[in-house]
Structures are given as C-alpha cells and as structure tokens.
Amino acid sequence: xxxxxxxxxxxxxxxxxxxxxxxxxxxxxxxxxxxxxxxxxxxxxxxxxxxxxxxxxxxxxxxxxxxxxxxxxxxxxxxxxxxxxxxxxxxxxxxxxxxxxxxxxxxxxxxxxxxxxxxxxxxxxxxxxxxxxxxxxxxxxxxxxxxxxxxxxxxxxxxxxxxxxxxxxxxxxxxxxxxxxxxxxxxxxxxxxxxxxxxxxxxxxxxxxxxxxxxxxxxxxxxxxxxxxxxxxxxxxxxxxxxxxxxxxxxxxxxxxxxxxxxxxxxxxxxxxxxxxxxxxxxxxx
Amino acid sequence: xxxxxxxxxxxxxxxxxxxxxxxxxxxxxxxxxxxxxxxxxxxxxxxxxxxxxxxxxxxxxxxxxxxxxxxxxxxxxxxxxxxxxxxxxxxxxxxxxxxxxxxxxxxxxxxxxxxxxxxxxxxxxxxxxxxxxxxxxxxxxxxxxxxxxxxxxxxxxxxxxxxxxxxxxxxxxxxxxxxxxxxxxxxxxxxxxxxxxxxxxxxxxxxxxxxxxxxxxxxxxxxxxxxxxxxxxxxxxxxxxxxxxxxxxxxxxxxxxxxxxxxxxxxxxxxxxxxxxxxxxxxxxxxxxxxxxxxxxxxxxxxxxxxxxxxxxxxxxxxxxxxxxxxxxxxxxxxxxxxxxxxxxxxxxxxxxxxxxxxxxxxxxxxxxxxxxxxxxxxxxxxxxxxxxxxxxxxxxxxxxx
Numbered sequence: 001x002x003x004x005x006x007x008x009x010x011x012x013x014x015x016x017x018x019x020x021x022x023x024x025x026x027x028x029x030x031x032x033x034x035x036x037x038x039x040x041x042x043x044x045x046x047x048x049x050x051x052x053x054x055x056x057x058x059x060x061x062x063x064x065x066x067x068x069x070x071x072x073x074x075x076x077x078x079x080x081x082x083x084x085x086x087x088x089x090x091x092x093x094x095x096x097x098x099x100x101x102x103x104x105x106x107x108x109x110x111x112x113x114x115x116x117x118x119x120x121x122x123x124x125x126x127x128x129x130x131x132x133x134x135x136x137x138x139x140x141x142x143x144x145x146x147x148x149x150x151x152x153x154x155x156x157x158x159x160x161x162x163x164x165x166x167x168x169x170x171x172x173x174x175x176x177x178x179x180x181x182x183x184x185x186x187x188x189x190x191x192x193x194x195x196x197x198x199x200x201x202x203x204x205x206x207x208x209x210x211x212x213x214x215x216x217x218x219x220x221x222x223x224x225x226x227x228x229x230x231x232x233x234x235x236x237x238x239x240x241x242x243x244x245x246x247x248x249x250x251x252x253x254x255x256x257x258x259x260x261x262x263x264x265x266x267x268x269x270x271x272x273x274x275x276x277x278x279x280x281x282x283x284x285x286x
Numbered sequence: 287x288x289x290x291x292x293x294x295x296x297x298x299x300x301x302x303x304x305x306x307x308x309x310x311x312x313x314x315x316x317x318x319x320x321x322x323x324x325x326x327x328x329x330x331x332x333x334x335x336x337x338x339x340x341x342x343x344x345x346x347x348x349x350x351x352x353x354x355x356x357x358x359x360x361x362x363x364x365x366x367x368x369x370x371x372x373x374x375x376x377x378x379x380x381x382x383x384x385x386x387x388x389x390x391x392x393x394x395x396x397x398x399x400x401x402x403x404x405x406x407x408x409x410x411x412x413x414x415x416x417x418x419x420x421x422x423x424x425x426x427x428x429x430x431x432x433x434x435x436x437x438x439x440x441x442x443x444x445x446x447x448x449x450x451x452x453x454x455x456x457x458x459x460x461x462x463x464x465x466x467x468x469x470x471x472x473x474x475x476x477x478x479x480x481x482x483x484x485x486x487x488x489x490x491x492x493x494x495x496x497x498x499x500x501x502x503x504x505x506x507x508x509x510x511x512x513x514x515x516x517x518x519x520x521x522x523x524x525x526x527x528x529x530x531x532x533x534x535x536x537x538x539x540x541x542x543x544x545x546x547x548x549x550x551x552x553x554x555x556x557x558x559x560x561x562x563x564x565x566x567x568x569x570x571x572x573x574x575x576x577x578x579x580x581x582x583x584x585x586x587x588x589x590x591x592x593x594x595x596x597x598x599x600x601x602x603x604x605x606x607x608x609x610x611x612x613x614x615x616x617x618x619x620x621x622x623x624x625x626x627x628x629x630x631x632x633x634x635x636x637x638x639x640x641x642x643x644x645x646x647x648x649x650x651x652x653x654x655x656x657x658x659x660x661x662x663x664x665x666x667x668x669x670x671x672x673x674x675x676x677x678x679x680x681x682x683x684x685x686x687x688x
Contacts, residue, residue, distance in 0.1 A: 003497055121517055208510065217486070
C-alpha cells in the first residue's frame with residue numbers, strides 16, 4: 001500500500017517533469033505551427049545560464065529568472081534571424097532548427113567543456129510509510145501546475161495573448177485590424193524558448209547541466225506535443241500526465257525499459273486512434 | 287565494368303597493404319573522440335598519447351628515431367573509426383594503432399587491424415572478453431574490478447546487493463559479474479534494474495531499491511543522464527542507510543558533476559585515481575598539469591593510454607624492430623612497466639594487464655580518498671578464457687554466458 005502510494009506520487013512527479021520540459025515546445029508548435037528541434041538545446045542553455053549565475057554567486061531562486069531572460073533574448077534573435085524567413089515551410093524550419101541544435105550543442109562543449117560541477121538537490125525528503133521520497137522532484141508537481149496556470153493567464157488575460165491567438169488563428173484578419181503579427185510571433189517564439197530555459201533551470205538540481213542533456217528531453221517532449229494535438233495547454237497537460245504517469249508506473253512495477261516501451265507503444269496506439277492528436281475534436285481552444 | 291573496377295581497387299588495396307607492412311618505421315596512429323558526446327574521455331586519451339610520445343621522444347624515441355603520430359578525431363561516431371583506421375593503415379602506413387573508447391568502437395576496429403596485421407591497443411575500462419592476437423587491452427575489465435569491489439562491499443556493508451546498470455552489454459555483463467562474485471563472497475542480489483541511457487528521472491528505480499532493502503547498491507551510471515541517479519539517490523535520503531559502489535563512477539569525472547552532498551561517500555573502484563600516491567604518478571600529474579592545466583582531474587582512460595604507448599615503445603625497443611611479429615612477441619615476453627597507477631604487467635596469454643585495483647571514497651571536494659589498494663590483480667575472466675600463446679588464431683569476444 002505504501003509502495004503503491006509512493007509509486008503514484010513519484011509517477012505524478014515524473015509526469016510533471018515531462019510537462020515542464022514540454023510546455024515551451026507546445027506553445028511554439030501550438031501557436032506558431034513551428035516545430036523547434038532545438039528545444040532540447042534551449043533547455044540546456046537555460047540549465048547552463050542558471051548554473052553560471054549560481055557560480056557567480058546569485059542564489060538559485062534568482063538564477064531561474066536570469067536563465068529565462070537569457071533564453072528569451074536568444075530565442076527572439078533566432079526568430080528574427082532564422083525562423084521568420086521560413087514560416088509555412090515546416091520541413092525547412094525543422095532542418096534549420098536541427099542544425100541550430102547541433103551548433104548549440106557543440107558550442108556548449110567548446111564553452112563549458114564536457115563536465116561542469118552540478119549544484120545538487122536540496123537534501124530534503126519525507127516518508128510515506130517505509131519509503132523515503134526526495135522533496136524537490138515532488139515539488140515539480142506544483143511547479144508544473146503553476147506553469148500551466150501562468151501560461152493560460154498569459155494567453156487569455158493579456159493583450160499579448162489575444163494578439164498571439166489572433167495572429168495564428170486568422171493571420172490576415174489580425175493584420176487587417178492592425179496587429180503586427182511579425183512582432184507577436186517573435187515574442188511567442190521567445191516565450192516558448194524562455195519556457196524551455198525555465199525548464200532547464202528549475203530541473204537543474206535533478207538533471208545536471210551537460211551539453212547533451214537536451215537529447216534526453218526532446219524526444220519525449222516532442223511526442224507529447226504530437227499526442228496532444230491542436231489544443232496546446234490542456235492537450236499537453238493531459239498527454240504528459242497520461243503517458244508520463246503511465247510509463248513511470250510501468251517502470252516502477254516492471255523495468256525502466258518496459259516503462260520506455262510503454263511510452264512509445266502508447267504513443268503509436270494513440271496516434272493510430274487520434275491521427276491529429278487526442279485533442280483534435282475538443283471544443284476548447286487552449 | 288563494375289567488376290573490373292572493383293577488381294582494380296582490390297588489387298590497389300592489397301598492393302598498398304603489403305607496402306604498409308613492408309615499410310619499417312615508427313609512425314603510430316591515434317583515433318579518439320575529440321568532439322561529440324564521448325569527448326569527455328577522448329580528449330584526455332589523446333592528450334595522454336601526445337604526452338607519452340613526447341616523453342619517449344625526449345628520451346631518444348624508439349629504434350633511435352622519434353615516434354611520429356598521426357591523429358584523427360572519430361567525432362563520437364562509429365563509422366569514423368572504421369574510416370580513419372583504414373586511412374591510417376593504408377595511407378599513413380602506421381605501425382601500431384591506439385584507438386577507441388566504447389566496446390562497439392573496438393569491435394569496429396578489430397577486423398581492420400587484424401587484416402592489416404598491426405598491433406592495436408584498446409585503452410578503456412570495459413565489460414571484458416576481447417581476445418585477439420593483435421589486440422592489447424590496457425584498461426581494466428569488469429571481472430577484474432568487480433572481483434575486488436564486491437568482496438569489499440559484502441564485507442563492509444552486508445550481503446544484500448541491488449544492481450543499477452545501463453541496458454547494454456557493459457551493464458548486463460557487469461551485472462553478471464556482480465551475481466558471480468556475490469555468490470562467491472556469500473552475498474545475494476536482491477534486485478536489479480537495467481536502464482536505457484535516455485532515462486533522466488529515477489523515482490521508479492529508487493522505489494524499487496527501497497522495496498528490496500539492499501545493504502548496498504552497485505550503480506554503473508553511464509552518460510550524463512545516469513549521473514543524475516546519484517543526485518536523486520542522495521536527495522531521497524538513501525545514502526545514509528544504503529551503501530553505493532561503482533566500477534565506473536569517476537571514469538568520466540562524474541565526481542566533478544555530482545554535487546558534494548551527493549558525491550561524498552560514493553565508493554568507486556578503478557585501475558587509477560588521480561589521488562594515487564607514488565613517485566610515477568606524482569611525476570605524471572606534474573607533467574600533465576604543466577601541459578594541460580589543472581581544470582579537470584585526470585581520468586583512468588588517460589593513464590590506460592599512457593601505459594599502452596609506453597608498453598608498445600618498450601616492446602619495439604626490446605624487439606629492435608617495429609615489425610608486427612617481433613613487436614607482438616616482445617609484448618608477449620612478460621613486459622612490465624612502472625606506471626602512474628602502480629606496476630603493471632602484460633599477461634602474455636590474454637593480452638590484458640595485471641594491475642592494481644583501487645577502492646576509493648568520494649569526498650566533499652569533488653575528489654577521492656583512496657581506501658584500499660589491491661595489487662597486481664589479474665583480468666580474471668580473460669585469463670581464464672583466452673590463451674593467445676597456445677591458440678594464436680583466436681579472435682573472439684567472450685561473454686560470460688557462452
């Protein structure tokens with residue numbers, strides 16, 4: 001019973017970690033139709049920004065906004081220099097962002113070397129019966145919930161949010177009523193990158209910063225977005241929690257390989273049943 | 287037309303091959319991963335080779351001539367290993383090859399050097415079992431390290447063992463040796479989890495470990511993601527009640543990545559730690575740091591390459607020739623060398639090194655304190671299976687199941 005409870009809690013935390021790593025990708029894909037294959041490297045950039053900030057003496061909690069800012073600025077530059085020129089050309093953007101990911105990866109190797117000291121997890125833990133759980137990963141459940149609520153508020157309660165949705169849903173009409181869709185898109189891409197940077201920074205205690213850390217996230221994050229389909233936020237949350245928790249529960253009762261297999265097989269099955277994503281027929285838009 | 291062309295190519299190849307072996311010289315090839323995911327090991331391996339060659343050349347080189355190095359970057363890609371091994375042999379006409387990190391890279395190179403018939407040195411810790419007349423292994427094998435580590439772990443912590451290992455042959459074969467030595471030392475494996483290299487969240491494994499209640503965990507994390515396991519293990523508060531031991535922790539400077547809270551108390555066994563105290567190591571570390579700086583600690587793979595180059599040079603000078611047959615018989619003549627990791631001697635039958643195995647404990651300063659030194663440990667499994675003196679035609683990769 002205790003075992004089942006801890007498995008459930010920690011599986012929910014695994015799913016939250018997946019969701020945190022996915023949201024940036026989901027926003028960019030959902031609102032702009034751009035598949036950013038360099039998403040993992042933006043996570044890596046966030047992790048290194050936070051790590052460098054803490055090495056300069058900034059407390060970890062303040063290093064997180066630093067990381068968000070760095071990745072947002074870089075994301076805006078990437079949008080202006082590369083992505084903007086490739087709108088509507090899905091495969092070209094994939095190729096361009098894939099190239100970018102290779103360049104960022106090797107850049108990180110050159111700048112930071114292949115090993116950097118980690119910052120460690122807060123050594124706080126609690127007991128469920130005979131089992132001990134680390135507090136920080138469980139805290140990620142809360143972080144994921146706050147992130148979801150924050151993005152939802154940003155897209156529904158702010159002027160930017162309305163413009164962003166207008167610019168993507170009916171671009172011609174949006175331009176006709178005076179929305180500068182180019183600027184809105186730059187901001188959306190920057191926000192997506194900032195969310196990736198946030199993920200890298202907040203997950204830094206769990207996943208140490210290494211040049212190749214992006215690879216670990218990008219495949220599952222990408223599949224989560226594909227399963228989710230057109231409803232960006234609710235779809236991604238449901239997909240991450242469903243597939244992520246399921247895979248983690250399977251991993252706990254069987255093996256980690258079985259957990260991964262479950263993840264990928266479930267993805268195939270869901271895409272067979274819902275070729276456009278599970279949220280294709282939902283009425284809600286976010 | 288095609289057949290004629292390929293016939294001509296084959297002719298040209300054989301011609302250059304035979305020329306390659308006929309020319310006597312002291313050119314050696316080095317293929318390591320200088321870029322890409324594996325360069326945490328590859329750069330140091332290459333640095334060690336350059337440093338060893340410099341030292342040998344400063345002392346007169348081999349056969350009275352300086353050694354010449356042809357160096358290639360395998361870019362952490364297997365196909366580059368085969369490509370550059372062929373280039374180095376056919377075009378550069380090297381007389382010995384030093385290359386490879388992963389077992390798959392060694393297995394990609396082995397047929398090429400075998401056909402070209404030149405001595406090949408593989409310098410990395412690995413799961414064990416390589417057995418080939420032209421191949422010499424200077425890293426420690428899984429059975430070599432595990433034999434001592436499990437014995438030590440069972441007597442220090444208790445008999446119950448949990449295994450956390452990567453899900454490919456290094457992990458599964460190492461796990462086999464944990465089972466084997468657990469039984470021999472009165473221990474018992476109470477659970478195991480094999481993990482894909484892409485897993486970054488270890489909550490399920492940590493639950494299973496707690497359910498199995500082991501006295502200690504044998505953790506063999508490979509790659510950046512699996513280093514996170516150690517961090518999560520410590521944060522869950524398990525380190526205080528469950529010991530954690532490893533044969534590869536530190537081999538890629540994981541002790542630098544892991545935070546002091548998590549790294550303190552992790553037990554590692556290896557053929558070399560930078561903290562080893564002897565004159566050769568003091569001198570080696572001094573030379574290394576003068577050339578490459580003090581930023582990153584020296585890993586065991588670097589010393590394995592250093593030893594390989596020195597053993598080869600000793601063999602060439604002893605044979606007074608760089609011809610393959612002569613060099614191999616000199617290498618099989620019971621060579622030994624005072625290395626930074628203590629005295630090493632080449633086992634003529636298995637082509638593996640008898641060497642010290644150190645057990646060290648991670649400290650709070652991203653370093654190690656050496657606890658125990660086992661001297662002159664043989665590569666147990668390889669010495670048992672592989673006799674290249676009696677059976678020079680052997681070209682096998684033995685696994686414990688077979």
